[in-house]
Amino acid sequence: MSVVEAPAAGGPQLEQVRRLVTAIPGPRSLELAARRAQALPAGIVSGQPVFAAAAGGGVLVDVDGNSFIDFGSGIAVTSVGNSASRVVERAVEQLRQFTHTCFLVNPYEGYVEVCEALNRLTPGDHVKRTALFNSGAEAVENAVKYARAATGRPGVVVFDHAYHGRTLLTMAMTAKNNPYKKDFGPFTAEVHRAPMAYPFRAPGGRERAAEQAMAALRDLVDVQVGADQIACVVIEPIQGEGGFIVPPEGFLPAVAEFCRERGILFVADEVQTGFARTGDMFASEHEGLAPDLITTAKGLAGGLPLAAVTGRAEIMDAVHPGGIGGTYSGNPAACAAALGVIETIEAEGLVERARVIGDRFLARLTGIADGNPVIGDVRGRGAMIAVELVRPGTTEPDPAAVAQVIRYCQERGLLVLSAGTYGNVLRFLPPLVMPEHLLAEGLDILTEAFATL
Structure with a gap:
């Protein structure tokens, strides 16, 4: 986790590193969550428990100073990197x-x-x-x-x-x-x-x-x-x-x-x-x-x-x-x-970069799926990749497994999103400017997460 690299597309010159300095969520995020509960209606929810303070390149830094690898890009919004120059x-x-x-x-x-x-x-x-x-x-x-x-x-x-x-x-x-x-x-x-x-x-x-x-x-x-x-x-x-x-x-x-x-x-x-x-x-x-x-x-x-x-x-x-x-x-x-x-x-040649990212994801996830019956399907194109999780030996959706993987990743500094009509799909939308070392580190965490299922 010692590699430092500036975002390819500029923006906040954040250290491109995964770093955890508190439990997840940290005390400042918990404080803001309490304020949020008093100020916002119940119908507005968030998939992640941490409050953002800065983001750029392939990382998002929360209000407690934790630096997460971002595999979500604000649901494909910050594809060129957050606050790109x-x-x-x-x-x-x-x-x-x-x-x-x-x-x-x-x-x-x-x-x-x-x-x-x-x-x-x-x-x-x-x-x-x-x-x-x-x-x-x-x-x-x-x-x-x-x-x-x-x-x-x-x-x-x-x-x-x-x-x-x-x-x-x-x-x-x-x-x-x-x-x-x-x-x-x-x-x-x-x-x-x-x-x-x-x-x-x-x-x-x-x-x-x-x-x-x-x-x-x-x-x-x-x-x-x-x-x-x-x-x-x-x-x-x-x-x-x-x-x-x-x-x-x-x-x-x-x-x-x-x-x-x-x-x-x-x-x-x-x-x-x-x-x-x-x-x-x-x-x-x-x-x-x-x-x-x-x-x-x-x-x-x-x-x-x-x-x-x-x-x-x-x-x-x-x-x-x-x-x-x-x-x-x-x-x-x-x-x-x-x-x-x-x-x-x-x-920045980000069309081609999306293909490279997709190849990395598909190669790793296909390999994981070969030995894990919880993964029913691996699919996607470019940097828009997903895995559908099922109960082994069936096509019955397993949303609990998705929740388990997301929680495991959050606790280790990786942000991933869910999707799917049945809530049983993990989707991956990394910023197209994400450095290679963060991409590899995030995929390693995913590999560990799937091994727990």
């Missing part, structure tokens, strides 16, 4: 100029620059337009608005295990009830759900996962609802909160072709998969997809709230003037940060 410098410069005008009142160049960048970077060589928003859920909701306006149809098709947000419409689009939807209904109508091609849990086995899911989609759209009633199909190229479910090769192109044949818009929700996370700038690129609309957020602005919908010009131009917008949408400081993120990804 280009992000901070651009945002600070903008804050000195002005903090807000509302783009709907007085426009500014930064908003236009971000839209130009997304039009350039997102898949497809068609003419595009981009609109900016505040969150992933807001982007998804506005993508549906664009699709309905462009097609004149009301229906939206989503998939099992999907997560699209917590607004009223996106709750209806999200699959899992607890905690996302419980007690919050009734939900928006005209949202229809199809089975996902989920290789590990496909009723007919991995080989038939795509075939069965496509058959169910055809039945839903053509027979039960009517294709002429469907505005769009919305899908995550790799499902995030549902458990990092990677559909079989060919499934996404088949869905896109199915949509084209019926005049339905194909919408890729890349809120969690975008911005180099999967070893491509966008996960849709893996199979050459060019979505009609693509939603982005999380990694877009390095931690500042910013989201976007990018799509074909004729679709984006279908909405009447004044029909889209919001007071804070495309905040100038967030736009400046986003330009810093894009510059960092391109200058």
Whole structure:
């Protein structure tokens, strides 16, 4: 734990080392937790018991001085590293100029620059337009608005295990009830759900996962609802909160072709998969997809709230003037940060770095799985990797094992996240600038954690 290395993308020049100086959580975190309990409502929870004081490169330092290896990146938000230098410098410069005008009142160049960048970077060589928003859920909701306006149809098709947000419409689009939807209904109508091609849990086995899911989609759209009633199909190229479910090769192109044949818009929700996370700038690129609309957020602005919908010009131009917008949408400081993120990804070669990180994870986790029957599946792409834990000899989910691994890692200075419809998936989203020695040390801790199961 003696290696010192500055973060590749700058930011706080924190010692790139795992260091534990108190029990976890420490006394200061416990003090803040007590204050939190008095000030916040019970519905707002946190997955980690420690309060952050600083972060950068591959570490997060808590208020007690403990330094953790970060395998979560704020749920894929700080992919370029926390407080990355280009992000901070651009945002600070903008804050000195002005903090807000509302783009709907007085426009500014930064908003236009971000839209130009997304039009350039997102898949497809068609003419595009981009609109900016505040969150992933807001982007998804506005993508549906664009699709309905462009097609004149009301229906939206989503998939099992999907997560699209917590607004009223996106709750209806999200699959899992607890905690996302419980007690919050009734939900928006005209949202229809199809089975996902989920290789590990496909009723007919991995080989038939795509075939069965496509058959169910055809039945839903053509027979039960009517294709002429469907505005769009919305899908995550790799499902995030549902458990990092990677559909079989060919499934996404088949869905896109199915949509084209019926005049339905194909919408890729890349809120969690975008911005180099999967070893491509966008996960849709893996199979050459060019979505009609693509939603982005999380990694877009390095931690500042910013989201976007990018799509074909004729679709984006279908909405009447004044029909889209919001007071804070495309905040100038967030736009400046986003330009810093894009510059960092391109200058630091982080698309390729994500592939290297993925190779490291998959090699180690596959080796662990060979001798551990609790690991039912290892999957992912680039630096978006997961393991699904089950009771040995079955596919029955084992969320208790996930909790045990997370607790073991926390106590030893490694932060990891859970996911999955059944709460039985460990997901790994390290910053793409994480130094090699921290990556290796974190994987060693994981190996030890799985040995305890």
